[in-house]
Amino acid sequence: MLQQFAIVASREGRTVHLLQWDVVRGAFEGHPAGARYPEVDGVTHAAIRRAVGLWARRAVSEWDRRHPGGEHLLAVEAPLIGDRLASLARVRNDEAEALLGGTSSIFFVPAPSDEVRRAIESSRIREARTPRHERERANAAPPLLELLWQDVVRLGVRFGLAEQEWTGRGYQRDLYVSVYRRLLRDRTAVVLEIDDVLPVTGSPYAFDTVPVEILPSHRDVDDFLTVVSSLPHGRLRQEAEQWYGDVEEGG
Template identity: 40%
Template sequence: MTEREPDREPDRGRLVVEADKRLTEQLRALSRQRMVFFAGLPGTGKSLLVHQLVHLAAGSGRSVHLLQWDVARPVFEATVAGRRYPLLEGVTHPVIRKAAGLWARRALVLWSEHHRDPRHLLAGETPFVGSRFVELARRRDDGAEALLSARSCRFVIAVPSFEVRRFLETRRALRAASPLHPREREDAPPSVLHDLWRELAEVAGRLGLASGAAGVSATNTVGPYDPLVYRRVYELMLRHRHVEVASLDAILPTESLSVYDFAVSPDDLVPTEIEAEEAIHEVERQRGRGMRRGNQAECWSLVSLSPLGRG
């Protein structure tokens, strides 16, 4: 099979990151890696960084592939097995989350085997919140571990300043009302962003990661978003991986840009129906069908603690 030639002339108007020279240089360096995954809470700029990386990499001749939760997840939910685990109030069932994570590790191995040419780059988002792709942070004795722990694989924590975070929340509310792309209607609203921050900050307090930071007081009262607390939690989750921090300190000119609108054509990693079914059946064998859904705070505890060991 003849592989598609990489895109080499992305729309320069979409490279808004060029307004921040430091961030541009960091993304250019990342575009030379084999795999790059952006980790962080919703509303921290992950999707924008992926979007900009894709265009920079394509412009340098790389052939880009994407791993995205919102693209892979629906396949699991649409299978015969997956229909036993429907959404509840917009929350993905734990069986689906776990199955998607198991599939993702296998998908990385297959991708690496099928795309040995170094011009290929795999990029994606690993939110971890709600156990979304958290399996990629865990150490496992499988074929994916060597890929995920290699220096050519980077996990990048998107850490906006307090001011940039506030701007992102405001922009998200505006886009929900007047989207530039249909997928923007599915983005978590500011109220959910606030809830997720509060839950992360509470976990940070329990883990002793909030000391000396403004996010959680001595009495564990959660304050406004704090970049330091947020960064500490994700660094702890990713302690078995090669990690970089992408500090978003400048407000980029994104008024007319949707992070879902690409001028190039990256290939999405998507499970087949058979792969999705097999992953769901494996989760059922491991844990049974009586998995408790749990709330987001419980999910955060799992996300924060489970990557620290092998389980």
Template identity: 30%
Template sequence: MADAARRCRMVFFTGLPASGKSFLLRQQISIAISLGRRVHIMRWDTGLSAFQTEDILARYPDVSDGTHPLIRKAAGLWGRRALARWLAENTDPIGMIVGEVPIIGNRFSEFIQAQPDQIEPALASEETTFIYPVPTKGLRANLEAIRRSTFANPRHPDEARDAPPSTMELAWRQTCAKTAELGLVSEVDIHSPYEEAIYVRFFEHLLRHRNAVRIAVDTIYTDAGSAHDLNANILELNASPNEVQLAVAEVEAAFTVEEAARDVENWYQV
């Protein structure tokens, strides 16, 4: 992480819900600032919230596995363009983006897809790193318990926007199913308990077009406070109302609702 803070323009934390992404993002910000970097952040939950207006949700309400597919695609479209715009406007190498991109279920999964646009060379370069924490089996059980507790009784406003326990459990079932479907492991029961090997093989596949780093996690820092306690001076990339409307309109023009749903279902095919 210190190496990434010195040399990278963009660092993204990805992986399963309740794997330590938010905590590591906070630590990455602290390291980068200590090295004199000027940090902006980009997070799926915050980016998505701009698209969850009363009008848009009335047209595209939540579905069984969370946000409507068309909204997910619009947020991803905005996200890649926002990164390109940030790089164009922040040419001083002292600037840096630190992001949290869950990927699973088409949540900024566009960031790992090789697409023919102006941001692709930067996303695929050595100046961008995708870090995914891999907790041990015992630690994962503890992190799941903590997520259930903080979601029910948030210590920080942003904890109420964390993936709920049902989404956390669904993400693991999807990981098992898609890893087996891709032939990365032998057939597994989608209700199997968490296994590091399944998780690692899936994310090695997902991140094969990116500079990726795996971090083994085996410790909980009980006195660390909420992982969402970030430096108040950090600026976060977010979509303006006009950008939201443009992204939604563009996705609507390109996809029917059924086509968007099928496209989102295939998010892991990178």
């Protein structure tokens, strides 16, 4: 969907700038300082997740300042769950908030049906075995997809949107949408119900017109990992566990 969105925008004359979670976190993990925070069982270390989130807000702010014209468009792939660029959904007193919380920013929530969800899981199995693009190797594997879904369920229970008995059950679109709506309560959010499985002939990482990628510099990675590493271990763990902030308060 992100690929097709970028292609359509390019054909309409927009210059597309792209910021993707998996691509950016790879830059942090590949940095020498990132070696201290290795991925475990496919799950990105909490320190990396937090550093990427801090960097992303500054990156969004800088992009906005450099591209004031409407001919430019910023497309961000932000999973949110598990503190994966979730900082973009939280209200903060910084320069990025005016853009993120303004009417010119829309957070789309793709909500697949059960059939589409099964197709996604099957696709991830294929990608893991025979990736068609180098970046597909960084995609969430089927076990991680299930782990992320259970994170959604746990949030649903915490927010009062689901009963404890939901834990362990399979994907349910209504709960998925409800949790994301709560996470994005301070943002303009639009739910896209995806009911059709379309044929895929290539990699979603391939573009007709290559977007301008927003990536951290070597210095950026070093700076933000230094900030995160200076946090007391207990605070980092607490922030990692409560990455959704004050969302559970109120409706």
